[in-house]
Amino acid sequence: MKHPVDAHVGKRVRHRRWMIGMTQQQLADKVGIKFQQIQKYETGMNRVSASRLWDIADAMGVTIAFFFEGLSEGAADLTHATGDLMADKEALELVRSYYSIPEAQRRRLFDLARVLSDAA
Numbered sequence: 001m002k003h004p005v006d007a008h009v010g011k012r013v014r015h016r017r018w019m020i021g022m023t024q025q026q027l028a029d030k031v032g033i034k035f036q037q038i039q040k041y042e043t044g045m046n047r048v049s050a051s052r053l054w055d056i057a058d059a060m061g062v063t064i065a066f067f068f069e070g071l072s073e074g075a076a077d078l079t080h081a082t083g084d085l086m087a088d089k090e091a092l093e094l095v096r097s098y099y100s101i102p103e104a105q106r107r108r109l110f111d112l113a114r115v116l117s118d119a120a
Helices: 004-019 024-031 035-043 050-060 064-068 081-086 089-100 103-119
Strands: none
Touching: 004 035, 004 050, 004 064, 004 089, 024 035, 024 050, 050 064, 089 103
16 A cells, blocks of 8 residues: 555656656666656655655755655645646646746746636
């Protein structure tokens, strides 16, 4: 049975990997493991050791704390909107595309989206 913290960390690994446009194979190569192990980490089927999480964080340019963001006290409730949204492939592609837009244009797009959502 998956532990909720393992599942959360795995989702955050997948989320970050998608955000930077990295494949499981590329991450596995940087960390020195097989891509199947990355798959197991991302699904929460295997726990990520502290040293391996350190390597993954380094390979993806984040701190270890990134993988624990969004956990509630005691990890009792892990069903928060951001986690659910980031599990959606289309939403991740949209966010990745958004961040590939130059900052000035991205700000204008954000303002437009806010106006449109207020009008709906």
